[in-house]
Amino acid sequence: MIRIPCPFCGIRDHSEFTYGGDGSITYPALDAPLQEWHDAVFQRENICGVQTETWHHVNGCRMWILVDRDTMTHEIHAVRPAHPDLAKALESSS
Amino acid sequence: MTRFSAWNVFWNGLTSQKGWSRQWRDPEPKSHYDVVVIGGGLHGLATAHYLAKNHGIRNVAVLEKGWIGGGNAGRNTTIVRSNYAQPGNREFYEDSLKLWENLSFDLNYNVMFSQRSHISLLHSPGAVDAAARNYNTMRRTGAPDAEIWSLEQLKQAVPHLNYGPNARFPIMGAALQKRAGTARHDAVVWGYARSADQMGVDIIQNCEVTSITRDAEKVTALETSRGTITTSKVGLAVAGNTSRLWAMAGLGRLPIESHKLQAFVSEPLKPLLDQVVVFGVGGAHFYISQSDKGGMVFGGDLDWYKSYAQKGNLPIVQDVSEAAMSVLPCLGRVRLLRHWSGVVDMSMDGTHFICKTPVDNLYLNAGWNYGGFKATPASGTYFADLIANDRPHPVIANHDLKRFERGLQIDERGAGPDPKLHG
Ligand SMILES: Cc1cc2nc3c(=O)[nH]c(=O)nc-3n(C[C@H](O)[C@H](O)[C@H](O)COP(=O)(O)OP(=O)(O)OC[C@H]3O[C@@H](n4cnc5c(N)ncnc54)[C@H](O)[C@@H]3O)c2cc1C
Ligand SMILES: [Zn+2]
16 A cells, blocks of 8 residues: 555545646647647656556545655655645645 | 377377477568568467468568466457458458368467357347347358347257346347357467467567657557567557557657456356356446356456556446446356456557558558457458558458548447547
């Protein structure tokens, strides 16, 4: 079991979460050239090592979070809310 | 090398088995080859075999970082079938199945291909309709062995499935492919290796490619743990490690993610299951067959998160066990012997790539998801053809990296561009 420290709920088993995918992807503007959309939707760096990814705490607080995780060792290096404003709010309250 | 034949088996039985020679050489790498295939799994070895056999290209090396067959080639649940319906896949997997039917003769090696049939259980009227559509497509395109079975037919053939009134997913019928079945994966690895070696191919184990040197157009050299090797052409067949080699060649991103899939084998049992049985409903997925040694060989879904580690996680063990119990409750007291995991190259539409790349003399074979075992003979045939002739055969014309730019996805499942959903 991977243990994920949810910023809202604390340390929980990964079986409480569903895996989203590559969290480094940013989608281009709606009218951006097709090639940019193609790259965002289909192309992946597929890092062997630490990557940023999205997880959904579906059987917990139901928040989407960003996790920096090593894809070889499964070690987790950092966790934060996926929504940038929530991430900021958490930072300022702590 | 001694050929396998009834006479040789008989003669060696009388002469203390002294007449056999080693199955393939253990050569030192040469400094130059006409073609280097990176990856000593099924696809790499099959490619070398067909390069030599079909195209007369024999100055070939297969470089394997560990031992041949140590990757997904030796980790799969060995299911072979051709029940694909999408154009592109349909022809490709039908070709592959035909090659399987003659593989033991072609390789002079018994790969134990057992056409015991493949049964997909159907649990809803919608599933029956969808299967009827796909299996009719198969019948019209070279697979007369595709059938839809009623519940009565299924009960006669496989009496011990869970037909009870309390079954979580009551069974309504089944889709069946008769020529499908299983083969012994190690034998396929060894058979291709032995045959390729016999035709002059160097199979070099413990030889990891650590960097790829190239200029604007071509790969010029490969740095390996056993020295520098130059080559005219390079074929990449490294399954779950494709993105790492792609990065070594400085080529950026790919429509592939590496995930892990687990498989399981039980203690040996007396004959229990004479077919491959597959169960899939909504989020659940389970497939099972019985090996010649009697072990129940089975598996389910991916571990759901991206991974390069060849080790599985426990939630899937629970998922798969639950599926096993709901399909074949008689397995409840059976003990698990081993379970393991492999790193699979999941693609954005669930279909593979056999294609040219932005580098002139680099060719790609990847994106096999967890269905690349059955593809082995066709994959090797068409990849060798691509490398030899520097153009794709019409059958693999759409199996290129550019298909998404053309708006084409070959998506059997209709799951969309999320690699973990294709299985
Ligand atoms: C658990 C499991 C169950 C499966 N079940 C089925 C099934 O029932 N039916 C089916 O059709 N398919 C199945 N598959 C899929 C099938 O096994 C794979 O698609 C197929 O084996 C991949 O091709 P390969 O054999 O060439 O890969 P591999 O055997 O993984 O070969 C790639 C090789 O490349 C080597 N390599 C990597 N990096 C380097 C480097 N830098 N230098 C040199 N060598 C390198 C690796 O060591 C490895 O040996 C399953 C897979 C898994 C993991
Ligand atoms: Zn939470």
